[in-house]
Amino acid sequence: MADPVEKTQTAARTGAETAGPDDADTTRWRTRGTGRRSVRTLRVRTSAAVVALAVLAVLVVPPLVQLDQQAVDLADKLSAPSLAHPFGTDDVGRDVLLRCVYGLRVSLLVGVVAALVATVVGTAVGALAGAVGGHVDRAVMRLVDVFASVPHLLLGIFIVALFQPGVWPVVASVGLTHWVSTCRIVRAEVLSLRGRPFVDAAVSGGASRTRVAVRHLVPGVLPQAGLAAVLMVPHAIWHESALSFLGLGLPPHQASLGAMVQGARGALLAGDWWPTLFPGLFIIIPTLAVAGLAGAWRERLNPRRRSELTL
Amino acid sequence: SNPDADDDSGASGGAGTAVVVGVASEPDTLSPLLGYGKDGNSKIFDGLLARNADLELRPALARALPEVTDDGTTYTYKLRDDVTFSDGEPFTAADVVFTYETILDPGTNNASKGDLAAVESVEADGDDTVVFHLKYPYAPFAERTVLPIAPEHVAGKGDVNTGAFNTEPVGTGPYVLDNWRKGEKLTFSANPGYWGGEPKVKKLTMAIIADDDVRATRLRSGDLDGAILPPNLAKTFAEDDDKQTLAATSADHRAVTLPTGNPVTGDVAIRRALDVAVDRDTMVDKLLEGRGKAAYGPVPTDSEWFAAGTERPYDPEEAERILDDAGWRVGDDGIREKDGQRASFTLYYPSGDKLRQEHALAFAGDAKKVGIEARVESGTWEVIEPRMAEDAVLAGGGNPADPDFDLYPMLYSELAGQGFNNMASYTNPDVDAALVEGRESGGKTERKRAYDRVQQELKDNPGYIFLTHIDHIYVLADTWRGLTTQIEPHEHGFGSGPWWNVESWQPAP
Amino acid sequence: MTDRTERTEPASPTGPTDRGAGTGAPLLALDRMSVRFRMPRGPYVPAVTDVSLTLDPGECVALVGESGCGKSVLASALLGLLPENAETAGAAHLGELELLGADETELARRVRGRRAGLIPQSPAAHLTPVRTVRSQLTEVVRELTDTPRQELRAAAEAAAERAAFPADHLDRYPHELSGGLAQRAATALALVGGPPLLLADEPTTGLDRDLVERTVDELRRQVDDGHGLLMITHDLAAAERIADRVAVMYAGRIVELADAAAFFGAPGPRHPYARGLLDALPERGFTPIPGLPPELGALPPGCAFAPRCTYATAACAAVPALTAGVACHHPAPAADAVPPRQPLKQRTGEPGPPQQPESADVR
């Protein structure tokens, strides 16, 4: 029907025609996919590189670089970025770059551990309530309500106050208060999945309740739980700085990015942008990288998109 | 950044009779019975006495300064008879007695009733005379009577601790409270029947803005006519033509406590070395943007009570020499040691207080240069308090009204470990003797001599390393004249500040 | 059953043909259409290969073939509903519009539902689970026709009625439907827009005999109105009842294209696979074609059916071309003696004596 001329025109119009790598004949193949595969791959690789770099910096720099991140040099306060201080100095003359790296260490610890705690606890409890249902569900969910009812920051304040100021109380105060949302999201999704015919099939195949939950329901909610986990990382970082804002944060030798950003607001108003900008970037860039990786992971989980993903 | 001319929110351009100022915090209560305005300058109330710009006492509700008996234990005040409360009821001696007796009542939850610890009894002698009987001679007692007087017929009604009077005060002062929206602002309007004449500033609003940066921004946006600001933010207004910056000198000091119980900070050599190792001038320059003074004791260097010659200039070599002589040898890690004891101690500062954090870090930096390690930690007061006997704390305080108000609680050995008094557990019999002499002897010269002795002792054996006296900075629209500041105490902003006498402000010509 | 003679008549003037292709031109013309899937690992999966086929207005072609041979993929490709890893080649013209290269907006605004409707396989999975059948049906009526607001409800109910979807089940959610009900809902949805081209992917699964007939007759009515119907089905009885022509697909290729009457009656199918398919019917031999279905990713170089074909010879090492309606190197001669058999129509009749399946010779 269509003559070769028309065919080429079509090709030009859609612009997405590719000759398959492995076919010898001259068939022109077109795809409806938007050909974003390479961009996506690049993005995933960049994310992985950023995360790797961050982890490396956190692990390697502090032990190797024997500089005192607390070293105060009042004479050199708020000096703009220069060779000596690539990110400038803060309002007591400490090197912002060095503190960013140390801060990344603390903030990542707080963010990642708190997010893990929140996600694992939330997913487990939510899956339990959703999968078992009935009275167990009701009882568990009311218990969850109890946890949800005390404002997070309040509970955080108490938890931090009960212990010496430090990283772990902060982690606990964020992790132990934030599993509630994950839990409810997971439960709701599980409830919706629970009645699907493939669960019937699993039941009939002899699967125990746990197995149904672990094998069929939880994988179905992992994208949601994973999103919650990723969101929890920056959230935990700000929660920590909110505690600092209220005077319950980390001691000063544990530089944290959130507290650095927060502490530098005055300098920002006075026109000194570097003590705010750099720690801010140190929060945001790794967060985006983690989000990028998690997004790739979620696409991999998504049964319909798997074939699109190459790392 | 001139505010809109038709903006009736600010006094600056429009009405010309209203002032809006931004302060950091609001009082818990407006009842003098629970401690509001105890150091004077409350807008709604008056005390028997008041202070002027130079902190000299002058009569207020009293007709004159009190008559003091020779033994210093009886104070007699003659009251004005032309004063009414803002609800129209006359002010009488009964109100004074009511106020003081209620404060001293054990059922009243007033935390500063200790200020009146010397009072044995208060009695009215007719409608216009009040007599205070003290338990012991207490030289600075008159300073305490700036305390505001509450009307018995209103305040006596409800529960003193939680009654309506806490939020709906009635007083004799230049202003009456219009509205208090907690967390947002308090608005006052001029009391037309004020015995001192109706103020020119007809409307005073105190906006509560906890965050320094937001306060600065709102000041810049024209939302406020004036605000208290930290030095670095105040600096950003220096170029503005329509703003004036007022720096109030103060007795507000920052100091590091050196607990006697700690083997390092209790050592006199360490104390003396630290005292000369800290670079106070750089702190003033950099941390305070030059808005302050080096401190060598609670008494500011420009106070008449300051003992001349007790300044300790920055001299790290001297510090090293003191340490070397005392046997503190530099160890491998650069920190000194003596008899197996590292010259290292923990320094707490209250978390969230940026200025103290900076002082602590700067102090630790200076100490490190002479081989002493101060590990800086932060914590809430709840965390710090149990550790005060062991660990150093970056403390602050100061009341300019009388040297006794600071020196006695800080240094008197019997107060060691009592609440936040004598945090360093400083024990020095000579100082104790001088303190008692200073508070009980009536004459100014004797008192001065006693306090000189105390300050001299502090030089030889410092229990605290005083770092700075902090100026309090206020930025205000340039529309009012005659703005002054007092020498301010540690606590400031609400009562102190250029608005300490807002009732006498005059509009710009 | 409609009289076959009627079917060759030109489409009625009010029929949808005048909206699409010009007179005489086929409604749908596939020219060497191919679809393959890119796999993350391993070779491409060629699901449809070099399919050329035309469909005229007022004609019904039944597409039959083994499960997994590419029938559904072909239908999806025509509407641009393939997953992202699919690649197409060749051309498929609906009137003057080339479907495989058309862009998404064109397809969405003008083609799907309006010029080409699809009854998807697995209808239950293709309904939005959180909305009732009624709301989905009303929505389609609103979008595809210009029924005034107040008549929407009635129009939706009429559409349901056409596909024999019971009105009292309209307010149910998809998961509350039985398999047959979901099938009918899907049929109702696809017929709303009255598209000139209908792609029906197994429209009769899950339906009992009466409903099969009702559905088939409804579809036939559409065809007689001048619509073109490509009906993908395993139900050969239904195919016989409705189709004008039959296309047999094997491993992605069309291996036989025949007139329905000849295919189901005498002389019967000519491709060995097609013959095997008919012989597998329960009313006939009920014997499966020996061997495993082909692995699409690793087809033999020549005729894909050769490994399972009893007639296979050396000639089968080359891909046979579709000549005279059959792609085989040794087609059964037309009018060959096929063993006498029951006409398929009898399946709907009264049950015969129970028979044991002849499963001994499966492999």
Next chain:
Amino acid sequence: MTGLPLAPMARMAGRRLLYAVPVLLAVTFGVFAIAAASPFDPVKAYAGTAGFSASQEALDQLRDSLGADDPFVTRWWDWLSAAVTGDLGQSTSMRQPVSDVIGERIGWTVLLCAVAFAVAVVGGTLLGVLAARRRGGMLDRAVTSAAYALEAAPPFWLGLLAVWLFALQLDALPAGGLTDTGTDVVTFGQVAEHVALPAAVLAVSQMPWFVLYVRQGVGDALDEDPVRGARARGLAGRTVLLGHALRSGLLPVLTLIGTRVPELITGALLIETVFSWPGIAAATVEAATSVDFPLLAALTVLATAAVLAGNLLSDLLYGLADPRVGFDG
């Protein structure tokens, strides 16, 4: 239109109401317990700065009259038995009856939170849908990155930025307070103008979850068979997106409505301080750190009520939106 399944909904609401009693008991008891265990000292808090110079004697007297040494169980029980008779007690930190403290402020907090939440839900859904429409596109990447960045930005920091931008640079909105600083009259226009900035900041700080969950839900739904079916039927892109993908993808968002309430309260707590908003949330921290039991308990009850109501609402909506779940909570 078939009516809502009112009976099961009412049953569920009733059940929740019954459960609310033990939940409230547990929450208040828990708060009393941890507040008592915390190192915060009500006496110090009460004394405030005066406490630094106060004599031991004065502090002891205060401790005695505040009843700070009573065991918390006693205090909880006293509070509870008084509360059921309607007496919420006296707030030590505010020097006022608790009912007055709350009465004066609660309305403004509710206003702030309600506006912010509505904006967050609607705005989040909108942006999420837009981002999901073309996953990986420019808009998607911009929205997603912004969402993650905002999730890392503390509200008080955002607040400052907003004040700086809108009040200072653009001079468009007032920077704080409930009314213009110079006036006391509360008019609708004034409040509307003043609530805009704090509500927007609170909304923006709440939005990332909604944006990302909508994006995720809608994006996933777009890949699934029902959407394929809807497209095959010839529905317009917008109908498919909103009527099918969003309808399925919205489910997690409905859940979020319940779970974000505690975060909303946390956010309000900081926003109110930054914007001098005369609401109740800012008082919460003070009540907690000054171990003001009566106020703390009342605030917790309020927060609990808000959370329970939010959860009930979200479960009801979820039951309505996903017929496979029903009203069994």
Next chain:
Amino acid sequence: MSAEAPPPLQLRAVTAGYDRRAPVVRDVSLTLDPGECAGLLGPSGCGKSTLARVAALLHRPDAGEVLLDGEPVRGWRHRAPRAQRTAFGVVFQQPRLAADPRLTLAALVAEPLRATGRRAEAPARTEELAALVGLTPDLLARRPHEVSDGQLQRACLARALALRPRILVCDEMTAMLDASTTAALVAAVEDYRRTSGAALLAVGHDRTLLERWCDRTVGWHELAPAVKSAPGG
């Protein structure tokens, strides 16, 4: 009916549905004799699938009794002992919905084995079953959305056979399949039944097929209470 062994499955006056006020299945009785292959015919939407789910212990009936080897069943779904649940092999009507979209076909087939702790034998058994139902290895590595409906249905049959059930319930197993595949799968099922002696309940619409396949075909109307005596229970 053989008197010596109790019937493997017996439904007595079962009433079931999704709303107590309007049950779908009313008072239905049905007996499956040992080794018997029963076909169940009925109009669309009459409740066949529901009945199949009740029989397979997946749906709790509102009233009536289900007896397994003469023993009344006490619990449904997870409340039924695993041995009872796995006595059934169920092929569901809609393979798309009955397959977990996240599992590959291989995992899908092996799932019952893993679920019952027989992980070790899974690979061998999967291979065996795949050959039986005609699934090629490349299909086994794919996920449900990457195969055709018919291919998925074959995997579902393989899954149903994985645990060597004593009773097979096939709900329109062949509706998705072409004639040849139908014949092949029926042959596979019959093969399995011959070696294992399992009973079969085949639900369908296709009378010709069921009559060819089954020992006995019952119409839905015959199960109705009015003609209770008919199913010979």
